[in-house]
Amino acid sequence: MRVKLLALTQACDITGVSDRNAAVLVNATLKDMGILTKKESSKVIDRNTIRRLRANGVHFDGRNDRTLIQITKGGESKRKTITEEHVVLVSKPGSLYLGHVTPNSGTSLEIRKSILDVMAQQSKMV
Structure with missing residues (x-):
């Protein structure tokens, strides 16, 4: 069974928690909740699961650049x-340029509006 731990992976990214520490915290919580027991250990989350979940997604990076534009005013350019x-958008894994x-x-x-517009255009193409 695949579990999507989107909120967990986002929280780990924001706070800088490593994959290993995230797995320890998740398993401790599952144990406290009675989901993980000595008889039932199929729900254990390992660091590779966290790593895979964190690797998938859309990533972006932005910067301010000086851009040369042409202005036409009164017939003069x-x-x-x-x-x-x-802002550049890539999908991971694979660093696919979006x-x-x-x-x-x-x-x-x-910036959020612009990114969502590109994502909407991408979903129409698929």
Whole structure:
């Protein structure tokens, strides 16, 4: 039986808990809850299970880049350098490139919206 421990893996990523420590904590909790016993040990979670669960997912990284744009004003073209936030999206395992986004602003809400838009486009292609 495959168990999806999404909240656990997210909490481990946020707090920096290792795969081994996460497995120890999960198994201790299962034991306290009576799910793991000497007779019933099929629900034991090992560090490799945690590692696999953490490896799957969409990862992103952003940075501010100077971007050269062309502005046409009064029939005259000029180049201007602006600073833009660029966010790259990859799917793991395998580091499959999903795309990149340039949010309208650098706020977390705008970055989130941009990432969700790309994910919606990706799901339509599948």
